[in-house]
Amino acid sequence: MFKTEQSPLCLQDQQPITANTLWLKLINPNPAEISDFAEKYDIPREFIEAVLDPHAIARIQQQQNTTLILSHLPLEHLGETHSAFSTQAFGLIIGPQYVLMVCTNEHIIFDRMLQHHLTEQNQYPLSYFIFRLLELVADQFIYATKVVNQRVVEVEEELKKSIKNKQIFTLLKHSKSLNRFTNALKGNSKVLTALHTQPRFASSEAADYLLLNVMVETEQASAMAEIHNINLCNLMDAYSAAIENNLSLLVQYLSIYVIVGAIPLGIASLFGMNTPLPMQENPYALVYLALISVVITTLMIFYFKKRQII
Numbered sequence: 001m002f003k004t005e006q007s008p009l010c011l012q013d014q015q016p017i018t019a020n021t022l023w024l025k026l027i028n029p030n031p032a033e034i035s036d037f038a039e040k041y042d043i044p045r046e047f048i049e050a051v052l053d054p055h056a057i058a059r060i061q062q063q064q065n066t067t068l069i070l071s072h073l074p075l076e077h078l079g080e081t082h083s084a085f086s087t088q089a090f091g092l093i094i095g096p097q098y099v100l101m102v103c104t105n106e107h108i109i110f111d112r113m114l115q116h117h118l119t120e121q122n123q124y125p126l127s128y129f130i131f132r133l134l135e136l137v138a139d140q141f142i143y144a145t146k147v148v149n150q151r152v153v154e155v156e157e158e159l160k161k162s163i164k165n166k167q168i169f170t171l172l173k174h175s176k177s178l179n180r181f182t183n184a185l186k187g188n189s190k191v192l193t194a195l196h197t198q199p200r201f202a203s204s205e206a207a208d209y210l211l212l213n214v215m216v217e218t219e220q221a222s223a224m225a226e227i228h229n230i231n232l233c234n235l236m237d238a239y240s241a242a243i244e245n246n247l248s249l250l251v252q253y254l255s256i257y258v259i260v261g262a263i264p265l266g267i268a269s270l271f272g273m274n275t276p277l278p279m280q281e282n283p284y285a286l287v288y289l290a291l292i293s294v295v296i297t298t299l300m301i302f303y304f305k306k307r308q309i310i
Contacts, residue, residue, distance in 0.1 A: 022098040023114060027106050028052075041098055042066075051091030051102040058089075058187030060194050067094045069130070071191055072184035073137045074144040075105055084151065085144050085177040087184040092130060099126065101133075109136040128207040131214055134192065138217035141181055145224045148174050152232055159239045168243070171236050178229035185222035192218055260300055264293035 026037060029048070038045040047068045050056055061068040069092040074085050090103035101110055113133045152174055159167045192215045267289055271277055279285040 024098055024100040025110055025114070026100060026102045028104050029102075037100070041095060041100070043093055043095060043100065047091065047093050048102055051089055051093075052104055053089065054104075056089035058184070058191050060191055065096050068092070069094070069191065069195075071134065071137060071188050073103075073107060073109065074140050074181065074184075075107070076144065076147075084148060084174055085180065087180045092133070094130070099130070107140075109133065109140060112136060124206055125204050128204065128210060131195075131207055131210045134188075135210065135214040135217060137188065138214055138221050141185055141221040142217070142224065145178070145181060145221060145228060148177050149228050152228075152235070156235065156239075159242070168236060168240060171232060171239075175229060175232050175236070178225050178232060181225035182222060182229060185218055185225060189215070189218050189222060256304060260297055263296050263300060264290075267293050267296075 022041075024037075024041075026033070026048070029037065029052075034045060034048050037043055038048065044063050044066055047061070047063070047066065050061070050068065051070055056070055058071050059068075061070070070089060071091075072087045072089055075088040076085050088103060088105055088107070090101065090107070093100040093102060101113075103110070113129065113136060152171060155167050155170050155174075192211065196211055196215060271280075271285070271289060279288060282288070
C-alpha cells in the first residue's frame with residue numbers, strides 16, 4: 001500500500017480523486033480478503049472477482065464512483081508446461097481515494113510501476129501513471145515475443161538434423177504462446193482505443209502523449225506476435241515435411257544396405273551347403289568367391305547411383 005500526495009485525477013461526471021490517494025496491490029486474494037477490501041474501500045466485489053476470472057475479457061467498466069480497467073499481460077512459465085508463456089488478466093480499479101491493482105499472480109511490472117510513481121509523483125497527474133502501467137504491459141508483450149522468437153531459432157537449429165517429432169511439439173508450444181499474445185493484445189488495444197476516443201480521464205498533455213505512445217506500442221506488439229506466429233506456422237509445416245523426408249531417406253538407405261549386404265551373404269550361404277558345388281576342390285575358391293561378391297556388389301552400387309537412388 002502506497003500513500004501519495006499529488007494533484008487529483010478527475011473522472012468524467014465523477015468526483016475527483018483528492019490528495020492522499022492510496023495505491024493498493026492485491027495479489028491472488030481469497031474470498032475473505034476480497035470481502036474485506038470491498039467493504040473497507042467501498043469497491044464493488046464483482047470488479048475484483050471479474051479480474052480474477054481466468055477467462056476475463058479486456059474491457060472498461062464503470063459503477064457509481066468506481067472505474068475498472070481490465071487488461072492482460074504476459075506471464076512466463078519457467079517449468080515444463082504446455083506453453084512457454086500464457087496471458088494473465090489484471091485490473092486497475094480506480095475509486096475516489098484509491099487505485100487498486102489486482103492480479104492472480106505477482107508480476108515485476110507492478111513494483112516497477114510503483115517505483116516510477118514514487119519518484120515522479122509530483123511531476124505528473126495520476127492518469128499519467130495509469131497510462132504508464134499500460135505502457136509497461138505493452139513493453140512486456142514485446143519482450144515476451146522476442147523471447148519466444150529466440151527460442152524458435154534455437155529449435156530451428158535442432159530441426160536441421162532431426163528426424164524426431166520432439167522439436168515440432170516444442171514449436172507448437174511456442175505457437176500457442178503467440179496465439180495468446182495476439183488475442184490478449186487485441187483486447188488491450190480495444191481498451192486503449194476506448195480510453196482515447198471516449199476519454200474518462202481529465203489528463204495532461206504528457207498523459208495524452210503517453211496514451212498515444214502506448215497505443216502505438218500495443219499495435220506494434222500485436223503485429224509482431226501475429227507475424228512471428230505466421231512464420232512459425234510456415235516453419236512447422238516446412239520442417240514437418242523435412243522430418244518425413246529425412247525418415248524416408250533413412251529407410252531408403254537401410255534398404256540399400258540390406259540389398260547390397262545380401263549379395264556376399266547369399267554367395268557365402270550357397271557355398272556353405274553340404275552339396276557338391278563348382279570350384280569346391282579349387283584351393284583358391286574362397287578368393288574367387290570374394291572377388292565375385294565384390295564385383296557384383298560394385299555393379300549393384302553403380303546401378304543405384306546411376307538411377308539416383310543413392
